[in-house]
Amino acid sequence: xxxLLQARYVVPAVLAGCVGMVGLLGFSPGAxxxxxxxxxxxxxxxxxxxxxxxxxxxxxxxxxxxxxxYRSPSNQTGIFYTDLPAAFIAPGQALFASNCxxxxxxxANGATGxxxxxxxxxxxxxxxxxxxxRMPLANAGVQAIRKPPRFNRLQTLEIAAWxxxxxxxxxxxxxxxxxxxxxxxAGNTLxxxxxxxxxxxxxxxxxxxxxxxxxxxxxxxxxxxxxxIRSGPGNMPRFGPGNITNTQARDIAAYVxxxxxxxxxxxxxxxxxxxxxxxxxVGLLLGVGILMLVCFWIGxxx
Amino acid sequence: xxxxxxxxxxxxxxxxxxxxxxxDKIFPxxxxxxLGEIALYSFVVLLATGVFLSLYYIPxxxxxxxxxxxxxxxxxxxxxxxxxxxxxxxxVKSGLLMRQAHHWAADIFLGSIAVHMARVFFTGAFRxxxxxNWIVGVSMLILGIVNGFLGYSxxxxxxxxxxxxxAFSIVESIPLVGSYLAFFLFGGNYPGNxxxxxxxxILHILIVPLLIMVLLGAHLGLLVKQKHTQFKGxxxxxxxxxxxxxxxxxxAKTTGFxxxxxxxxxxxxxxxxxxxxxxxxxxxxxxxxxxxxxxxxMGWLDGAARIMPSWEWVGWGHTIPLEVFLxxxxxxxxxxxxxxxxxxxxxxxxxxxxxxxxLDRPRDRPKRTAAGAAMLMLLGMTFFASSTDVMAxxxxxxxxxxxxxxxxAVIIAPIIAYFITYKICNEMRAAEGxxxxxxxxxxxxxxxxxxxxxxxxxxxxDGYEELEAIPVPTYIDLVxxxxxxxxxxxxxxx
Numbered sequence: 001x002x003x004l005l006q007a008r009y010v011v012p013a014v015l016a017g018c019v020g021m022v023g024l025l026g027f028s029p030g031a032x033x034x035x036x037x038x039x040x041x042x043x044x045x046x047x048x049x050x051x052x053x054x055x056x057x058x059x060x061x062x063x064x065x066x067x068x069x070y071r072s073p074s075n076q077t078g079i080f081y082t083d084l085p086a087a088f089i090a091p092g093q094a095l096f097a098s099n100c101x102x103x104x105x106x107x108a109n110g111a112t113g114x115x116x117x118x119x120x121x122x123x124x125x126x127x128x129x130x131x132x133x134r135m136p137l138a139n140a141g142v143q144a145i146r147k148p149p150r151f152n153r154l155q156t157l158e159i160a161a162w163x164x165x166x167x168x169x170x171x172x173x174x175x176x177x178x179x180x181x182x183x184x185x186a187g188n189t190l191x192x193x194x195x196x197x198x199x200x201x202x203x204x205x206x207x208x209x210x211x212x213x214x215x216x217x218x219x220x221x222x223x224x225x226x227x228x229i230r231s232g233p234g235n236m237p238r239f240g241p242g243n244i245t246n247t248q249a250r251d252i253a254a255y256v257x258x259x260x261x262x263x264x265x266x267x268x269x270x271x272x273x274x275x276x277x278x279x280x281x282v283g284l285l286l287g288v289g290i291l292m293l294v295c296f297w298i299g300x301x302x
Numbered sequence: 303x304x305x306x307x308x309x310x311x312x313x314x315x316x317x318x319x320x321x322x323x324x325x326d327k328i329f330p331x332x333x334x335x336x337l338g339e340i341a342l343y344s345f346v347v348l349l350a351t352g353v354f355l356s357l358y359y360i361p362x363x364x365x366x367x368x369x370x371x372x373x374x375x376x377x378x379x380x381x382x383x384x385x386x387x388x389x390x391x392x393x394v395k396s397g398l399l400m401r402q403a404h405h406w407a408a409d410i411f412l413g414s415i416a417v418h419m420a421r422v423f424f425t426g427a428f429r430x431x432x433x434x435n436w437i438v439g440v441s442m443l444i445l446g447i448v449n450g451f452l453g454y455s456x457x458x459x460x461x462x463x464x465x466x467x468x469a470f471s472i473v474e475s476i477p478l479v480g481s482y483l484a485f486f487l488f489g490g491n492y493p494g495n496x497x498x499x500x501x502x503x504i505l506h507i508l509i510v511p512l513l514i515m516v517l518l519g520a521h522l523g524l525l526v527k528q529k530h531t532q533f534k535g536x537x538x539x540x541x542x543x544x545x546x547x548x549x550x551x552x553x554a555k556t557t558g559f560x561x562x563x564x565x566x567x568x569x570x571x572x573x574x575x576x577x578x579x580x581x582x583x584x585x586x587x588x589x590x591x592x593x594x595x596x597x598x599x600m601g602w603l604d605g606a607a608r609i610m611p612s613w614e615w616v617g618w619g620h621t622i623p624l625e626v627f628l629x630x631x632x633x634x635x636x637x638x639x640x641x642x643x644x645x646x647x648x649x650x651x652x653x654x655x656x657x658x659x660x661l662d663r664p665r666d667r668p669k670r671t672a673a674g675a676a677m678l679m680l681l682g683m684t685f686f687a688s689s690t691d692v693m694a695x696x697x698x699x700x701x702x703x704x705x706x707x708x709x710x711a712v713i714i715a716p717i718i719a720y721f722i723t724y725k726i727c728n729e730m731r732a733a734e735g736x737x738x739x740x741x742x743x744x745x746x747x748x749x750x751x752x753x754x755x756x757x758x759x760x761x762x763x764d765g766y767e768e769l770e771a772i773p774v775p776t777y778i779d780l781v782x783x784x785x786x787x788x789x790x791x792x793x794x795x796x
Contacts, residue, residue: 142700188374192460192583192591201460201582201591207694207701214592259374259581266391267398267575275461277689279576280598283409287570288417291340291410294562298555299333 078181078250079226081173084123084161092162095155099136108163121231122171123160128227130156132220142211143234146219172230177222179254183247187255190248194239202275203260208235218261222253323526329552330532330545334421339556340414343563344407345518351404352507358390358397359383359456361503363496372580380584383499387457388580403571408450410567412599415443423644423674425661427531429654433645435524440641442517445510447599452506454597457577458499461594463585466498468607475626493587533661540659595688605687606633609708637681665736668727672720679719683712 097106103115110117118126129135130151134144149156160174192201198214200206205216212235220228226249232238244252263270271278312318329335362382368375370389380388390397419439422428428436451469455462470492473484487501488494529543538544546552570576582591596604606629615622640647648670649655664671686693687708694701730736742758 184374185377188583189378192586192589196460196589196591198592200593202578202593204593205695206593207691207699207704209701211698211700213695213698255374263581264372265575265578265581267402267578268573270575270578275593276577276595276597276601277692279409279574280601282570282574283406283598284413286574287406287410287566288340288413290566291414291563292337292417294559294566295336295340296333298559298562299336300331301555 078178079246080176080178081124082176084157084164084174086161086165088158088161089165090162091155092158092160092165095151095159096162099150100159103137108166118163120167120170121163122167122173123157123164124172124174124227125231125233126160126163127156127174128224128231128233130159132224134233143213146215172227175223175226175230175249177226177250177253179222179250179257182254182258183251184255184258186248187251187253188259190244190252191255191260194244195252198236202263203256217256220256220261222257225253225256226250325547325549327526327548327552328530328543328545329548330530330543332533334425335530336556336559337414337421338418339559340563341411341418342518343560344411344414344567345514346560347407347564347567348404348411349511351400351407352511354400355390355404356507358386358394359503360386361456361500363458363499375580375583378584381458381499383456383458384579384584387459391580399568399571402574402576403568404453405576406570406574407567408453409576409598410563410570412443412446412450415439415446416599419443420674420678424664424671425531425533426658426667426670427661428645429658430645430649431528431657432524432531435521435528436645437642438517438521438524440638442514442521443641444638445514445517449506449510449514450597450599452502452510454577455502456499456506457579458585459577459579460582460585460589460591461577461579463587464590464594465596465600466585467492467587471626472630475623476631477620477622477627529659531659531661534663538660540657543659593691595692598685601688602681602684603630603634603688605684605690605708606630606712608690609684609687609705609712611709637677640677665727665730668724668731671727672724675723676716676720680712680716683708683715687712 096104096108100108104110104118105115108118129144131149131153133147133149136150137144138147151159157174164171164173195203198206198208199217200214203217205214207213214236217225228236229239229244229249229252239249271282360382364382365379366382366385368378368380368385368388370385371392372388375388387401391401392398422436422439451465455466455469470484470488473487474480476483485491487498489497489501530545532538532543532545535544546555583589595601607626610625610629613624613628615624662670687705690704690708691701693699694704697704741760743755744758746754746756748754
């Protein structure tokens with residue numbers, strides 16, 4: 001017994017035990033699927049409709065709720081570009097004045113070298129930047145980072161409505177995306193062709209030149225995805241309806257939400273989804289490392 | 303009955319004598335001597351899982367419409383190779399486990415070869431008379447890397463297809479013969495007429511494994527013929543081998559190790575996802591994903607190509623793309639030549655032509671150890687350079703800064719590593735009492751109250767003593783019991 005408690009046996013045993021425990025704790029249903037044989041469970045991507053934009057806060061705009069809960073069952077494309085109600089404009093102006101105007105100016109026409117002109121960009125562009133938390137800007141770096149949004153859904157749309165009201169009918173409108181009848185296979189092809197070159201095929205995102213980066217897509221809502229496609233935020237190209245039709249944009253959004261964000265992903269831990277870099281580290285440190293410990297453990301026993 | 307039939311066979315074939323040599327082969331009891339076995343056993347796992355995969359994989363670039371159980375791919379036109387790889391992952395029982403275990407085994411195979419090779423290098427086990435075995439080992443490493451790349455390419459997914467595209471360009475970059483060679487290998491201009499998948503397949507499952515197996519046989523045959531090296535120590539000389547015999551001690555150890563290696567590989571195969579090809583989709587030459595790297599053992603080549611400035615030479619109507627040719631052809635050529643020729647480079651430098659069966663401690667050969675450390679640092683830096691984009695993203699640094707860091711680091715870091723290692727080796731050698739057993743310090747108090755310390759008397763076993771060898775028995779059933787007891791240590795004369 002005392003022999004067994006010597007450090008040279010205990011240390012590898014404890015290490016192996018720890019690894020085993022981690023393995024057991026992390027035994028996700030996905031991993032179980034791989035071991036049990038996937039033939040019984042066909043991976044069906046989650047195809048839920050996007051959460052409807054529900055107004056939070058003061059229920060002072062009864063006219064707003066009818067627009068916000070609007071879904072377009074008759075619309076073939078699954079994307080409905082909404083005109084925000086006029087009632088949003090006044091509170092939007094107040095919010096803009098107190099939160100955005102210090103950089104973008106009282107008329108949202110920007111200031112050279114400080115902030116861009118927001119006129120003519122449209123409500124959808126504003127909604128993208130504010131609802132992803134990128135605006136208001138945390139600090140002036142190469143690229144605005146995604147963070148929890150400062151405004152609720154209603155406030156965001158109010159700001160968007162005011163900016164839109166400066167140039168009515170110009171720029172990207174706020175889309176309402178219904179993915180119920182989306183074509184995932186088309187979304188897959190379009191995503192690979194148009195998006196994977198920067199956002200990577202797994203949607204994890206990666207670095208671009210000059211300190212910029214393509215962000216990961218795991219938090220984006222379908223509305224934000226379509227807004228990004230149409231408005232081209234930051235370094236991203238802007239895809240007009242001639243490049244990507246509304247139907248195709250809907251399919252891409254459905255693919256990102258259904259497959260990228262909720263992958264049917266058997267095979268165990270995804271190791272960050274960053275490909276062979278993560279796999280190499282695991283293979284060398286865990287695989288070869290553990291076997292070297294085993295060598296050490298049994299090597300000098302005679 | 304068994305005894306009779308065995309005798310009948312032995313009377314005709316005379317295999318008992320060879321078997322005797324094999325069963326009495328002595329394995330030194332140092333843990334680092336088992337590193338090469340990780341490679342051996344992961345190769346066994348590779349063969350077994352590879353046979354399983356070959357039952358379901360279809361090596362064909364013919365386009366079909368996918369109708370398997372992975373819904374997002376439904377209705378897409380994909381190659382049969384890709385479709386069969388996806389369906390062997392989803393629709394074949396334990397198919398994904400086998401595919402992942404095969405991939406992990408490949409990563410571990412090459413990783414353990416690297417670790418084993420480092421052990422052989424730093425202890426000087428490659429010296430006369432073992433230069434041949436070193437060359438055989440390096441050849442297996444090269445073949446292993448090649449076969450890893452071929453296997454990585456077979457699923458025909460987006461990530462591996464990008465790798466094949468790069469391979470085509472690398473072959474094309476060779477001056478004069480490059481484009482002819484590339485067209486020959488791919489059956490025409492890229493992406494070929496669908497011949498590359500069947501060609502890679504036959505290389506991956508037959509030709510290269512066969513070469514590896516032949517070399518493996520030579521590797522182990524030479525090991526038995528030349529006998530193991532051993533570290534300096536009690537009773538160990540240039541003319542003997544001290545350790546455990548193949549049967550029964552080492553046989554038990556190594557069989558257990560086979561099972562443990564297999565278990566570790568299959569644990570990874572079950573728990574850790576590797577190469578989720580269904581996410582990547584079918585390779586199309588006009589599509590690309592970002593964040594694409596090769597498997598780790600190709601990483602140093604990828605990294606070298608990434609950090610190379612875009613130079614090219616144009617003249618006499620020809621272009622030599624140095625930005626591809628130098629890092630992807632010349633650089634590995636130099637590295638592999640240094641590795642293969644190292645025993646000769648070293649013996650020319652040291653003028654040492656003697657037989658060596660006793661190993662060096664790394665600190666006793668500061669120059670070799672420092673050179674090895676510098677080489678590891680060079681390869682390590684180019685290896686890390688293959689993930690410049692991932693690193694820039696994680697560390698939130700500009701990609702260019704990371705790139706420039708590595709351009710300098712691949713040159714400076716090996717030099718620093720050389721001098722630091724050299725210094726550490728020399729200082730370790732100069733330390734008092736190094737390599738000797740520590741004596742207890744005895745504190746004495748004199749009659750006047752003065753305290754002094756002296757070393758204790760040497761303990762038994764501190765000095766040199768020759769071990770009593772257990773004589774090798776003629777027949778196992780004739781071994782007297784008093785000879786098989788003891789410490790399990792045997793000694794044979796060379």
